[in-house]
Amino acid sequence: MSSFHFYPFAIQASKVVFATTVLINLFLVYLTLTHTKQITGAYKYMIILFAFVGILFTFMKATLHPYLHSHNAGLMFFSLESDWGQIKAVEVAIMVYTGVYSAMISLVAIQFVFRYWTLFCDKKLVYFTTRKCIVWFIYVFLIGMGWGFMIYLCARPDDYTSNYMRASLLDTYGMDVERTVGFFVVAYNADQSTRWRNVAFIAAMLIDLMIQYVIVIYCGVTINQKMHEKLVNFSVPHRRLQEQLFRTLVLQITVPSIIFHLPLVPVLCAPLFNLRLDFESGIIYCLLSLYPSIDSVILMTVVHDYRHKITKLND
Numbered sequence: 539m540s541s542f543h544f545y546p547f548a549i550q551a552s553k554v555v556f557a558t559t560v561l562i563n564l565f566l567v568y569l570t571l572t573h574t575k576q577i578t579g580a581y582k583y584m585i586i587l588f589a590f591v592g593i594l595f596t597f598m599k600a601t602l603h604p605y606l607h608s609h610n611a612g613l614m615f616f617s618l619e620s621d622w623g624q625i626k627a628v629e630v631a632i633m634v635y636t637g638v639y640s641a642m643i644s645l646v647a648i649q650f651v652f653r654y655w656t657l658f659c660d661k662k663l664v665y666f667t668t669r670k671c672i673v674w675f676i677y678v679f680l681i682g683m684g685w686g687f688m689i690y691l692c693a694r695p696d697d698y699t700s701n702y703m704r705a706s707l708l709d710t711y712g713m714d715v716e717r718t719v720g721f722f723v724v725a726y727n728a729d730q731s732t733r734w735r736n737v738a739f740i741a742a743m744l745i746d747l748m749i750q751y752v753i754v755i756y757c758g759v760t761i762n763q764k765m766h767e768k769l770v771n772f773s774v775p776h777r778r779l780q781e782q783l784f785r786t787l788v789l790q791i792t793v794p795s796i797i798f799h800l801p802l803v804p805v806l807c808a809p810l811f812n813l814r815l816d817f818e819s820g821i822i823y824c825l826l827s828l829y830p831s832i833d834s835v836i837l838m839t840v841v842h843d844y845r846h847k848i849t850k851l852n853d
Contacts, residue, residue, distance in 0.1 A: 543710065543818065545618055545820060548821070549618060555828060562835065563592055564589075566589050566838060567585075569843075570582055570589075573843065574843040576843055579667060581652060581783070585837065588642070588649075592830020595635075596831075598638065600827075601620070604616070605618050605818075606805060606818075606823055608809075608819045609706040610812060610816075611724055611809045611812040612699065612725075614707065614720055615636075615689070615693070616632075629719060633690055637685050637686040638682065639826065640682050642830070643750045644750055646787070646791055650791075654761055657761060688738075689721050689739065690721075691735075692736060693739045694721060700715045702722070723739055725740070740807070740810065743806055751795075758791070778842070782841045786837050790833050797825055
């Protein structure tokens with residue numbers, strides 16, 4: 539095993555990323571509230587909501603220090619050195635952290651639905667402009683709660699998983715498994731029979747990701763195929779704005795998917811193949827903490843209202 543370990547760097551980097559995310563996202567919120575004349579209504583509030591969810595996500599990353607480690611048929615999701623105090627508080631915080639991550643993905647899917655209905659089903663926009671918008675808060679809440687409950691019900695450590703991970707945890711991080719707060723998944727028992735409770739956790743995470751991406755892909759492909767035909771009757775400024783917002787959404791899902799979400803899939807699936815490996819897969823979670831900042835930078839770079847104001851500030 540290599541003597542180099544990534545996790546000490548990850549702990550320090552998460553604090554820098556948090557500070558950067560706060561600055562970028564608060565700047566985005568300021569511009570959205572005061573200097574974007576064309577972005578109004580429900581979409582404006584979705585941008586602001588996503589910015590604050592991103593700040594919460596990186597705050598939890600910087601204080602909870604969640605990390606992943608892959609070992610053969612096992613996967614550990616644990617806190618390296620939490621600032622949250624009591625063990626129960628750390629467990630709950632890890633559950634909430636996974637829920638916030640899933641909430642961010644579902645919020646992107648909701649934005650695609652909003653753009654799709656704006657162009658093709660404007661009568662359904664009542665679900666964004668009236669009290670019926672509560673349905674989206676319920677959707678995001680249920681997705682987040684689902685991740686939290688699945689990790690609690692299906693990935694809580696037991697004697698077998700603790701013993702399975704004990705040596706790897708001690709050798710790599712110098713941590714005693716009995717004093718480590720986190721959740722362990724091991725796909726197979728010692729006799730190679732399947733541990734269905736742990737496998738159910740992996741399956742649930744993958745299915746949820748797939749559902750969000752099906753929504754995104756369906757709405758994205760349909761918009762791309764029919765947008766120009768639909769926008770022909772709109773004014774030039776409005777047409778340009780709709781095209782910019784669509785490009786923004788495409789980049790907001792494509793870039794994070796390549797850098798963050800898709801690399802998570804083989805990490806989740808690795809225990810099923812019982813590969814002989816000992817790997818700090820937590821590097822992916824360090825990349826995930828960059829997600830909110832990159833998302834905001836994409837928006838401010840592509841949409842003219844933001845670019846124009848930033849250019850004026852630099853003059």
